[in-house]
Amino acid sequence: MWGDIVIAFTIAFLTAFMTTPYTIRLAKKVGAVDTPKDERRINKVNMTRLGGLAVILGFLISVVYLFTVMVIEKQINLLENNYHYKLLGFAIGGLIISVVCFIDDIKGVPEIIKLIAQIIAACIVVKSGIVIDNVRIPFLNKITNEIFYYILTVGWIVGITNAINLIDGLDGLSTGITLISCISLLIIFSLNGSSLIAVILITALAGALVGFLPYNFNPAKTFIGDTGSNFLGYCLSVISIIGIAKTYTAIVIVAPIIVLALPIFDTIFAIFRRLIKGHSLKAILKPDANHLHHKLLKAGFTQKQSVLILYGITAMLGFFVIIWIDSGIWKALSFAIMITIIILVGYKEFFKQRLIEDSDENLTDEEKINKEKKTK
Numbered sequence: 001m002w003g004d005i006v007i008a009f010t011i012a013f014l015t016a017f018m019t020t021p022y023t024i025r026l027a028k029k030v031g032a033v034d035t036p037k038d039e040r041r042i043n044k045v046n047m048t049r050l051g052g053l054a055v056i057l058g059f060l061i062s063v064v065y066l067f068t069v070m071v072i073e074k075q076i077n078l079l080e081n082n083y084h085y086k087l088l089g090f091a092i093g094g095l096i097i098s099v100v101c102f103i104d105d106i107k108g109v110p111e112i113i114k115l116i117a118q119i120i121a122a123c124i125v126v127k128s129g130i131v132i133d134n135v136r137i138p139f140l141n142k143i144t145n146e147i148f149y150y151i152l153t154v155g156w157i158v159g160i161t162n163a164i165n166l167i168d169g170l171d172g173l174s175t176g177i178t179l180i181s182c183i184s185l186l187i188i189f190s191l192n193g194s195s196l197i198a199v200i201l202i203t204a205l206a207g208a209l210v211g212f213l214p215y216n217f218n219p220a221k222t223f224i225g226d227t228g229s230n231f232l233g234y235c236l237s238v239i240s241i242i243g244i245a246k247t248y249t250a251i252v253i254v255a256p257i258i259v260l261a262l263p264i265f266d267t268i269f270a271i272f273r274r275l276i277k278g279h280s281l282k283a284i285l286k287p288d289a290n291h292l293h294h295k296l297l298k299a300g301f302t303q304k305q306s307v308l309i310l311y312g313i314t315a316m317l318g319f320f321v322i323i324w325i326d327s328g329i330w331k332a333l334s335f336a337i338m339i340t341i342i343i344l345v346g347y348k349e350f351f352k353q354r355l356i357e358d359s360d361e362n363l364t365d366e367e368k369i370n371k372e373k374k375t376k
Contacts, residue, residue, distance in 0.1 A: 001196060004066060004070065004196070004200060005186075005199065005200070005203045007062075007066055008066050008203040008204045008207060009062075009203050009204070009206060009207035009210075010207065011058075011061060011062040011065060011204075011207070012058040012059055012061070012062035012203075012204040012205070012206075012207030012208040012211065013058065013207040013210050013211040014058075014211065015054075015057055015062065015208070015211065016054045016055050016057065016058030016059075016208040016210075016211030016212045017054075017058075017211035017212070017214070018211075019053075019054040019057055019058070020051055020054040020211070020212055020215045020222065021215075022054075023050045023051055023052075023053045023054045023222065024048045024050075024051075024215075024221065026050055026053070027048035027049060027105075027222070027225075028048060030050075030106050031106055032050045032105045032106045032225065033046050033047065033048055033049065034046065034047045034048075034049045034223055034225075047222065047223050048222045048223065049105050049222070049223040049224070049225035049226075050105055050222070050225050050227060051212055051215060051216060051222040051224045051225060051228055052098075052101075052224045052225045052226075052227035052228015052229065052232075053102075053227060053228070054208075054211070054212055055175075055208045055211075055212050055224065055228050055231065056094075056098060056208075056228070056231055057208075058204070058207065058211055058212075059204050059207075059235070062204040062207060062208070063201060063204045066200055066204075067087075067197075070196075075196075076196055076197065081245075082128075082129050083195075083197055085128045085129055086128050086242070087197075088128060089124050089125050089127060089128020089129070089130060090125060090128065090130065090238050092124050093120075093121030093124045093125045093234065093238070094231060094234055096120060096121045096124070097117055097161070097230050097231060097234050098227055098230075098231055100114055100117040101114065101117075101225070101226040101227040101230045101231070104226045104227075105225040105227050111286075114226075114230070115158070115162075118158045118161050118162070118230070118234075119158055121157070121234065122153070122157035122158050123154060125153070125157060125238055126150050126153050126154060130153070130238060130241050130242060131149050131150065131153050131241070132149055132152050132153045132156060132241055156237055156241070157234065157237040157238060159237075159264070159267065160233045160234075160236055160240075160260060160263075160264070161233035161234045161237060162233065162267060163233060163260065163263035163264050163267040164177070164178060164229050164230075164232050164233030164236065164263055165226065165229040165233055166263070166266060166267050166291065167263045167266055167267075167291065167292070167310075168224065168229040169293045169294065170218070170293045171216060171219065171220035171303060171304075171307065172213060172216045172217035172218060172220065172307055173293060173307050173310060174224060174229045174232060175209055175212060175213050175216050175217075175224055175232075176209075176213065176217070176307065176314075177262065177263065177310060177311065177314045178205075178233075178236060179206055179209040179210065180311060180314045180318060181236060181259050181260055181314065181318065182202050182203075182205050182206035182209065183206055183318070184259045184315075184317075184318030184319075184321065184322065185202050185236075185239070185240060185243060185255075185256065185259060186199065186202050186203055186206065187318075187322050188243070188255050188259075188321060188322060188325060189202065189243045191322070191325050191326055192243070192244070192325070194242075194244070194245075195242065195243070195245070197242065198239060198242040198243035199243075201235070201239045201242065202239050202243065205235050205236075205239070209232075212224065212228075217307075218303050218304045218307060233263075236256075236260065240256035244256065255321045255325065258317055258321045259314075259317055259321055261317050262292070262310060262314050262317065266291055266292050270290070270291060271284050273290060274286060292310065293306050293307070293310065296309060296310075316336070316339055319335070320335065323335050
């Protein structure tokens, strides 16, 4: 298995890393450029936004190559559990979302059209056989209503797709959070004995993100765009279902929810905030500047610091779930308490020093010399 993981990661990484410059050139030709025209946009200069194509290409080439080789070597059987239908449905749904969002990155598409495309893609995934079907509610019998599971699955896919898209507001934010989530899910799948197909899919996605992140981290050279952020959320939601399939352990079922808690709760708060402010369902689709990353910026953190803080929170959530699965809830809770205490003790001085260092970076050489003289 580990050899396959190395292959999946390396091919995806190299493909995304080598093709990102081409997506920058393509974006300039087709006019897929983000212009800072309102307060929500953090970028101060025009930025290309088709980087997601490199991530998609890296993911696809890695997965298609490795699955082909593994089928030839009889290492996997795609006919087992109807994986050939499931992967086909996964691919078609991804294609629909990618095409609609590609058009949106170039010309713009109404939010309701993107939502309809997401729902159609999710329905295709459900029709192919990828369904959450193992929910157990404490003190109640296992739910057997198929309609309930279909609605739950569509809601999960559409919800996570939008959650990753909504958190895509700073350089490298959605890319890094998705990467950390992928690594966490990879470890969880390994501990859980999930199918090799799920392991390969999540590894390929992680590899593609590592290849793209050098171009996307602050200061960014390109954005991942709606094409990329929607594809990331879609892939995370579907792969997580494949990875926990036929699992009845409560923690493994809720593991993806905990790992993705940051974008999930940011999205939930955004929905209620917009409903209260706009007094209508249409208001939910209207973007605003009150997401978590906006609040961190307003609190005085730099863009890079805000991203690293949100990276850290996502990583801690992933560590918590991994420890819970491997060592039990009490060790996971004690870990969470210890981390919280350590952060509360040291965060003020740490970020105070970081703010000083960042302000020093913006000084001219003459200003730095004068400051050193005053310090002496």
